[in-house]
Amino acid sequence: MDYLLKALARGGRVRVYISKTTDIVNEAIKTHDLYPSAASVLGKTLTIGLMMGAMLKGDEALTIKIDGNGPIGNVIVDSNAKGFVKGYVDNPHVHFSKNNTLDDVTTMGYNGYIDVIKDLKMKDLYSSTIPIQSGDLAKDFTYYFAGSEQTPTITSLGIIINEDNTTKICGGIIIQLMPNALEEDIDFLEFKTSVLSKFSGLLSEYEDLEVILKLIFGDDYQILEKQDVFYRCDCSKEKFARGIATLGKAEIKDIIETDGQAEVICHYCKKQYLFSKSDLEKIESEARK
Ligand code: ZN
Secondary structure (H helix, E strand, C coil): CCEEEEEEECCCCEEEEEEECHHHHHHHHHHHCCCHHHHHHHHHHHHHHHHHHCCCCCCCEEEEEEECCCCCCEEEEEEECCCEEEEEECCCCCCCEECCEECHHHHHCCCCEEEEEEECCCCCCEEEEEECCCCCHHHHHHHHHHHHCCCCEEEEEEEEECCCCCEEEEEEEEEEECCCCCHHHHHHHHHHHHHHHCHHHHHHHCCCHHHHHHHHHCCCEEEEEEEECEECCCCCHHHHHHHHHCCCHHHHHHHHHHCCCEEEECCCCCCEEEECHHHHHHHHHHCCC
16 A cells, blocks of 8 residues: 655654655556556656645645656656646656666656646646756756755655566655754755665665654654555546547537547546547537637
């Protein structure tokens, strides 16, 4: 069972998000038939997306879009404050390894951008873009938090894929300095960097995320919330109907005349929706010119 902990540490001067996402990544592998290094890139992005979703509240949601100009193409992840995450990649059948480890950098590429689009339920979406620095997702998101959100952060992500192409373990941790953080907190975290950099090792050794918190912070932490997290798609025929409506009357008429029906497949969960001629006529009659 996947879950996420929100915690404060070091007298409340440090904020922590830690998550285990093994089942979520297995669900993504099954849904998209991901090859191992594609699973690594999407799995890590789902994990970071989930933890960033945990920073939101209520009905707020976010989308991460990564385009590193690598063979995997675009990596898209949607998440929200409720612990739901979903995602897909353009090319799931991509696999590169180097020295027996999954090669995220070659898979994803490092010549492009990471976009984070937040729906904070206000009039406009909030979006920020950073250039990819290294193709190492943990490092690139550390840079994102420093640059776009002005929050000094340590990000670590870990994944191990089994021989049979299932996930043995996946998870991550985000540690952020609060505005009242002291010099000694920075020194402390720098001291812990080497421990944190081997996050997949920590995850495979300790089932319980709280044990990992204890290992890092001793007794100086306080769990604020435990949240169950899931791979979940909220698509529906109504939502896709609204999408078709945005094509406009002329385009929909054209589909009715050429194909007589429309089949739509959800990118995130692969569910198929069939729109019959009468479905399309109804959408067309309500669509704008
Ligand atoms: Zn779906």
